[in-house]
Amino acid sequence: MKIRQRTTCQICRQKKISCDGRKPSCGQCLLRNITCPGYPPDWIFISQFAPSNIQTKPILARVSGHPGVTKHPPSQLPGILLNRKTHEPNGSLRSLYHEDLPLDKLIEIIIQGYVPGTDVAAIQRGVSASTPRICGAWAELLPDLVKAGNNTALNAAIKAFAFSILVCETQRKIPMATALEAYSVALRSVNDSLKIPNKSSLVQLMAAVMCLLFAELVLPTSLESWTAHLEGLGELMQTREPQFYASGIAHRLFVGARPALIVLKIQSRKASFLASKEWQTAPFQEIIPSPMQALMNEATVIPGIIERMSQEAGITTADRLLTELEALLDRLALWETSFQATPEAPRFWYDGDCIWFDSLTTANGLTHCWAFNVICLTCVGKIVGLFPDLRPFAHISRGMISQETRRMSMLICRSTKYLMQDKMKLFGPTSIVLPLQTAYDTLKAGGAETERDFACCKEILESALGEKHFLSLFFKGDV
Numbered sequence: 001m002k003i004r005q006r007t008t009c010q011i012c013r014q015k016k017i018s019c020d021g022r023k024p025s026c027g028q029c030l031l032r033n034i035t036c037p038g039y040p041p042d043w044i045f046i047s048q049f050a051p052s053n054i055q056t057k058p059i060l061a062r063v064s065g066h067p068g069v070t071k072h073p074p075s076q077l078p079g080i081l082l083n084r085k086t087h088e089p090n091g092s093l094r095s096l097y098h099e100d101l102p103l104d105k106l107i108e109i110i111i112q113g114y115v116p117g118t119d120v121a122a123i124q125r126g127v128s129a130s131t132p133r134i135c136g137a138w139a140e141l142l143p144d145l146v147k148a149g150n151n152t153a154l155n156a157a158i159k160a161f162a163f164s165i166l167v168c169e170t171q172r173k174i175p176m177a178t179a180l181e182a183y184s185v186a187l188r189s190v191n192d193s194l195k196i197p198n199k200s201s202l203v204q205l206m207a208a209v210m211c212l213l214f215a216e217l218v219l220p221t222s223l224e225s226w227t228a229h230l231e232g233l234g235e236l237m238q239t240r241e242p243q244f245y246a247s248g249i250a251h252r253l254f255v256g257a258r259p260a261l262i263v264l265k266i267q268s269r270k271a272s273f274l275a276s277k278e279w280q281t282a283p284f285q286e287i288i289p290s291p292m293q294a295l296m297n298e299a300t301v302i303p304g305i306i307e308r309m310s311q312e313a314g315i316t317t318a319d320r321l322l323t324e325l326e327a328l329l330d331r332l333a334l335w336e337t338s339f340q341a342t343p344e345a346p347r348f349w350y351d352g353d354c355i356w357f358d359s360l361t362t363a364n365g366l367t368h369c370w371a372f373n374v375i376c377l378t379c380v381g382k383i384v385g386l387f388p389d390l391r392p393f394a395h396i397s398r399g400m401i402s403q404e405t406r407r408m409s410m411l412i413c414r415s416t417k418y419l420m421q422d423k424m425k426l427f428g429p430t431s432i433v434l435p436l437q438t439a440y441d442t443l444k445a446g447g448a449e450t451e452r453d454f455a456c457c458k459e460i461l462e463s464a465l466g467e468k469h470f471l472s473l474f475f476k477g478d479v
Helices: 010-015 027-032 103-114 117-124 137-147 152-167 176-195 202-215 223-237 248-268 277-284 291-299 302-311 315-341 360-386 398-419 427-431 433-445 447-467 469-473
Strands: 002-005 043-046 054-056 085-087 348-351 354-357
Touching: 010 027, 027 447, 027 469, 103 137, 103 152, 137 152, 137 202, 137 248, 152 176, 152 202, 176 202, 202 223, 202 248, 223 248, 248 277, 248 291, 248 302, 248 433, 291 315, 291 360, 302 315, 302 360, 315 360, 348 360, 354 360, 354 398, 360 398, 360 427, 360 433, 398 427, 398 433, 398 447, 427 433, 433 447, 447 469
Parallel strands: none
Antiparallel strands: 002 043, 054 085, 348 354
């Protein structure tokens, strides 16, 4: 059997350079600001076997009802909002490019390709990372989830995630077709688990969806596909009461997935169920939230504020929003002060034009804290612009809003190189998405006042997209 890749655009094929297969425009064409000519059909199987059928498979659907109220068990969730063309493998067709790897080897590939190098050794010894991080801890749960019981959906999703990582490797590189085949099998397995009662535990299903979520970063797809997985994960999470996540694997998976769900809601400008008091407190009844999770608690209210700004008008509402933003900015300032005051040594320092940190945890915490501050201050600026008679709170003037958003945006930009290091693996670049998006949009909107800073930010973004093509999924049309 011969598999011919059809996810290389004509320009990349002519120039003989790597093409990430993004649609409607690949990352290379985006970087060069040229029109991408597109692709022939995704994959052609040239074989004595019959070609595989192209089918559309949905993955997780929304659960109706009020957020936080248990109405449907996972088995009653109809299937995933994502509509995506996938190649269903022929029943007799086996990949000739890669032998089946045992599950422990697949997990090892994920840990080595996703988890930053500083934490891999501890995980391989069976010791979880001592310091919680944003979004990364969930991958460390995979060995425990597999030990909890054989699960077809989780096993298939692990394989899909591992194969998506191998697509990007040099020594162990596999064809994209093999990864797409594994991804297709995983989608079908997750759907089957959702339809059959008690076939999978909730935490195993959540981990399976997380694996598919990150596999999407590498496979040719769209931002809609990625967000559909994340929306589905949030709906799946709500099939249990918040107390379910107070301890054990469920708690660790919750704190690993929650930041990504908050980021999604900030980007979509929709209030999150995670902002309710019950969802902020119940999962932490038995385990005190780490500084990172304390920061995420503050951030849960941001999407709701943004949504209300777009829906409600009137000076009374605006004044109420300003009061909420003032309180939130005070809490963010208190968090940053407390966080940076903990160690004797400085948390970060300048190395030329770049900012370096004492740890990945610090980089994640501070870049997200700066991003949350910029978002809140931008909201303040918009409200005051619409209602000039309203005064911003006493400790910050209108001029300071512009000055502070610009300063923190540049702090984020200067931090990008640290998170883009090779040793940060897949986790580092994915963790900079929201902060870098926030900084880019803020400096771009500043006009002539921030023109020089915006040029610097754009150069940093272009460099990041050149190193990690999958980031173009979140920055299409920006550069």
